[in-house]
Amino acid sequence: MSADTRADAPDYRDTVFLPQTDFPMRAGLPAREPEWLARWARIGIYDTLRKGAGERAPFILHDGPPYANGNLHIGHALNKVLKDFIVRSQQMMGRDARYVPGWDCHGLPIEWKIEEQYRQKGLDKDKVDLVEFRQECRRFADHWIDVQRDEFKRLGVNGKWDDPYLTMNYHAEAVIAAEFMKLLMNGSLYQGSKPVMWSPVEKTALAEAEVEYHDHTSHTIWVRFRVLAQGEGGTADISQPTIEQVPEGLGDLVHASVVIWTTTPWTIPQNRAVAYNPDISYGLYQVDSLVETSTATSGELLVLADALADSVQAAAKIEGWTRLRDVAVSELDGLTLSHPLSAAEGADGEWNYPVPMLPGDHVTDEAGTGFVHTAPSHGDDDYQLGLKHGLKMTYNVEPDGTYRTDLPIFGGEAIIQPDGKDGPANVSVIKNLAWAGALLAKGKIKHSYPHSWRSKAPLIYRNTAQWFAAIDRPLEDGMGEYGSTIRARALTSIDKLVKWTPQSGRNRIHSMVENRPDWVLSRQRAWGVPLTCFVKKGAKPDAEDFLLRDPRVNDRIIAAFERDGTDAWYRDGFKEQILDGVVDPDDYDQVMDVLDVWFDSGSTHAFVIRDREDGSPDGISDLCLEGTDQHRGWFQSSLLQASATKGRAPYKAVLTHGFTLDEKGMKMSKSLGNTILPAEVVEQYGADILRLWVAQVDYTADSRIGKEILKGTADSYRRLRNTLRFLLGALAGFDDAEKIDPAEMPELEQFILHRLAQLDHTVRKGYDAYDFQGVFQTLFQFCTVDLSAFYFDIRKDALYCDAPDSTRRRAVRTVMDILYHRLVTWLAPILPFTMEDVWLSRFPSESDSVHLRDFAVTPADWLNEPLAAKWDHVRRARRVVTxxxxxxxxxxxxxxxxxxxxxxxxxxxxxxxxxxxxxxxxxxxxxxxxxxxxxxxxxxxxxxxxxxxxxxxxxxxGQKCQRCWKILPDVGSHSHPGVCARCDEVLSHG
The missing domain is CATH 3.30.2320.20 (Class I aminoacyl-tRNA synthetases (RS))
Known part of the structure; x- marks a missing residue:
């Protein structure tokens, strides 16, 4: 029979229970999200949760402080949204999840900005009162804290925004100073003159965490160091000796030159030795024939590592040579060389000293010549070798990266210019080596080279007097449970006390800490916490009384900083005030360097976790989350600082995320025009779309973002929103009286409850493992596959057409109510704005919020594996039919x-x-x-x-039922025309 609708059929549309909801299809997030932010502020969500914590176990995510300098970039958004996922989910799983945001406020970038402003106004920073300059820096930081706070809040990040921590707050400054003075008292602080990473552009030392590596093209040179005959001075001509009798014990090496290779020609004037490795095979090579442009000399003898001889031959354009014999280590031991600049015109005797050959394990035969030119003032390996053998330090390089003005030949020449470009020093040294006959070959090499991550300018190693924390010196503090030195405590913490996610983070930071040098604490700048110590005038740094160690002095400094901040250190009369009655102030100098800002942020565990009411008395946080670059930054500075002052790591777990890239996988940069600003995404799509992007990426690796990716994210959001909208519509008018016990439900509803029990376990486990991608994909698949394409599709008929009091329809609505509560709360940490909208659409209230709820407890008896196995058959068969x-x-x-x-x-x-x-x-x-x-x-x-x-x-x-649209043989045979038996019964009892 025809299934067509009869023209005279009754209209039963008003008898069908269609979904009813005002929840809009279009989210309108950019316009509506600020309303929810204002609402949460009125309710005081964060404080309300703290007040209602009761006996909940605390969970503290310690915020690694962003720098108060400029608008947020997409990396900031990734970081803060991930933190918010964690805090919200831990709270909703029954913990008292505390999150105090904070800012790094001191340091060079802010100081640099103020100096730029001064230069634009024609002002000289050095002529401005130091305290006024520091207050300018404070005002600059204050401005950007307010800007960034608003931008973070706009992302939906919940935290103690009305009372964040700032490293420039007076209490924070007092604690940072107190933590520094613990180093003073436990013996780890010392002043040393040694090479450190130095920025000529910024005129200050840098810590390893402030150094990044970029490709850089450097000059390379191969230089002859002529062997000195016995009794010969340091000024002998570089050309081959013509003596007929070889001095006893020296052999034919008296005619030879030891060849070194370096990528820093500017360090040659500071050379004090040449290093060799006793495990390397060396040979004596005689030049036979040359390419026309070669700077080598026919017949000259060169000492080289055999493994590198071919590369030297090619670089020096030597056409042919003969390996005369092995050069034994015993011959190199104690050999002295002439400095290659000793015969340079205008040297004025500056380099008239013998250059010893010394054994060093750091020498390899992987590149160069197998011999390493050693300048103890300009490299750590060189310094260590010099320390071991008593080599003299040089002080030829000024803070601005120029040679001292009275250095012969090169005085005043720049190594690095103020704009960060190479100065003339390298080329000048190369030319003078050539004129002196010491240059064997030259070239250029593109290699990874250290740069300042602030100015992006190249760095140099430079010998200066700096303050260090000795990481291998036994500490006098009685906290030796995890080791007696900073390094030992840090390594023990890494291996035994801290959980690293991903595990590769453990290997990364362990290697860095295991091999790092002492911590350079001092900076030659103005905006920061001063190194609060006094040194005795005339005393040497290694003298026992060099540093003033007195608890009374420390307490006075801390009290002054609590009251007036660190500006007090720079006011006239402070030294006299602090030292009065303890020692004679005239006997001591006040140190005016400022602390490395990494020490500031490394101390946050003390003034945030330990000292605040919403912290923990032991000063140990449950989790720290930052980018993977912080293994050399905040993770490490916190670890080292706490190891020195509290004997262990200040955190229980560390989670790291990757960087943000554009859609093509390129690093974002303004010059490429591929940056994505969080504010722009929020303005176009809304914060929840940006948050959903974070939830969909594998944040442990680098994450891509761009217009097409965001379009895909918005599409996923719309599909999820439609699922929730359907639930809202289906639950219109639902109340507790309609609920039905699971035992009375049809099997399909019991199966959905089984799936919810499975999901409850998966979601909680995923949130606990910080697997937000897994949580969202699991819930999204459930909504689209289990619900929209299966359960909702099947039960629309019962929902629309069954009688309101029928068992089946009541069961459907009961399950949908359960689905609603679980989905809205499970998704609330990821999509806080949308889930608040969904919640209030059903439960309007001036004081309620989904974010004041916990994940519902799922009854254990919902799990029903035999039923699930049966319904697996049903679903597989259904797929074939559909x-x-x-x-x-x-x-x-x-x-x-x-x-x-x-x-x-x-x-x-x-x-x-x-x-x-x-x-x-x-x-x-x-x-x-x-x-x-x-x-x-x-x-x-x-x-x-x-x-x-x-x-x-x-x-x-049969005919088509005009109410439920099923085609059945009995349609038309009941009291209500054009309907089936089921619909006739519903209409009869309506």
Whole structure:
């Protein structure tokens, strides 16, 4: 019979229980999110949660402070949103999750900005009162803290925004000074003159955490160091000796030159030795023939590592040479050389000293010549070798990267210019070496080279008097549970006390700490916490009384900083005030360097975690989360600082994320025009879309973002929003009286509860493991596959057409209520604005919020594995039926699945029994369906992934019910015209 609708059929639309909701399809997030922010501020979400914490176990995520300097970039957004995911999810899982945001406020970048402002106004920084200059820096930081705070809050990040921590707050400054003075008292602080990473542009020492490596093209030179004959001075000509009798014990080496290779020609004037490795094989080579442009000399003798001889021959354009013999280590031991600049014109005797050859394990035969030119003032290996053998330090390089003006030949020449470009020093040294006959070859090399991560300018190693924390010196503090030195405590903490996620983070920081030098604490700047110590006038740094160590002095400094901040240190009379009655102030100098800002941030565990009411008395946080670059930055400075002052790491776990890249995987930069600003994303899409992007990426690796990626994110959001909108509509008017016990529910509803029990475990486990990508993908798949394409699709008929008091419809709505509560709370940490909207759409209130709720406890008896196994059969069979119907829909045989009455052939007895035990007709959304164990005919529809199943298409017989649209034989035979028996009963009792 025809299934067409009769023209005179009654209109039953008003009798169908369609979803009803005002929740809009279009989110309008950019316009609406600020309203929720204002609402949360009125409610005081963060403080309300703290007041209601009761006996909850605390969970403290310690915020690594961003720098108060400029608008936020997308990396800031990734970082803060991840932190918010963690804090919100831990709170909703039953903990008292505390998050105090903070800012790094001192340091060079701010100071640099103020200096730029001064230069633009024609002012000289050095002529401005130091305290006034520091207050200018403070005002600059204050401005950017306010800007960044608003930008972070706009992302939906919940925290103690009205009372953040600032490293420039008076209490923070007092604690930083107090932590520094613990180093003073426990013996780890010392002043040393040694090479440190130095920025000529910024005129200050830098810590390793402030150094980044970029490709840089450097000059390379191969230089002859002529062997000195016995009794010969340091000024002998570089050309070969013509003596006929070889001095006893020296052999033919008196005619030779030891060849070194370096990528820093400017360090040659500071050379004090040449190093060799006793484990390397060396040979004596005689030059036979040359390329026309070679700077080598025919017949000259050169001493080289055999493994590198070919590369030297090519660089020096030597056409042919002869290896005369091995050069034994015993011959090199104690050999002295002439400095290559000793014969340079204008040297004025500056380099008239013998250059010893010394053994060093750091020498390799991987590149160069197998000999290392050693300038103790300009490299750590060189310094260590010089320390061991008593080499003299040089002081030829000024803070601005120029040679001292009275240095012969090179005085005043710049190594690095103020604009960060190479100065003339390298070329000048190369030319003078050539004129002196010491240059064997030259070239250029592109290699990784240290740069300041602030100014991006190249750095140099420079010998200066600096203050250090000795990381291998036993500490006098009685906190030796995890080791007696800073390094030992840090390594023990890394291996035994801290959980690293991902685990590769442990290897990264362990290697860095294991091999790092002493910590350079001092900076030659103005804006920061001063090194609060006094040194005795005339005393040497290694003297026992060099540093003033007195608890009374320390206490007075701390009290002054608590009251007036660190500006007090720079006011006239402070030294006299602090030292009065303890020692004679005239006997001591006040140190005026400022602390490395990494010491500031490394001390935050003390004034944030330890000292605040919302912290923890032991000063140990549960988690720190920052980018992977912080293994050399804040993670490490916190670890070293706490190891020195509290004996262990100040955190229990460390989680790291990667960097943000554009859609092509390129690093973002303004010059490339590929930057994505958080504010722009929020303005176009809303903060929840940006947060959803964070939830969809694998943040442990580098993450890509761009217009097309954000479009995909917005599409996922719309699909999820539609699921929630359907739930809201389906639950219109639902109340507790309608609820039904799970035991009374149909199997399909019990199966959905089983899936929710599984999800509850997965979601909690995922949030605890900080696997937000896994949590979201699990919930998204559940919403789109389990709900929209399966459960909702099947139960729309019962929801729309069953009687309101029917068991099946009540069960559906009860399950939907459960789904609603769980989905909204599970997704709230990721999409706080949208879930608040969904919550208030159903439960409007002036004081309530989804963010004041916890994840609901899931009854254990919802898990039902036998039922799940049975419904796995149902779902697999259903997929085959719906695929078969889709074919008929595509070829226009039918317009809707309710026009079908398929015959399903099932070979598997267990599956057949499962299908017969449920209303498989309703599961497939057809009007009729037959199940049979007969073999499927050849024309049956099959799917390779479902062997033993075949579907034969048949049209449904009967008329179309004008209410539920099923095609059934009984339509038209009931009291209400044009409806089926089920709909007739609903109408009769309506």
């Amino acid at each position: 695929a078969a119907l889709e074919v008929k829909r595509a070829d226009k045989t039918i317009g809707a699945s309710l026009e079908a009455a398929p015959i399903v052939h099932v070979e598997d007895p267990e599956m057949l029994a499962a299908l017969k035990s449920v209303n498989f007709t309703d599961m497939c959304i057809v009007s009729d369906l037959a199940l049979t164990s007969d073999p499927a005919p050849n024309e049956a529809f099959r799917m390779s992934e479902a062997p033993g199943l075949g579907v034969v298409f048949e049209l449904a017989e």
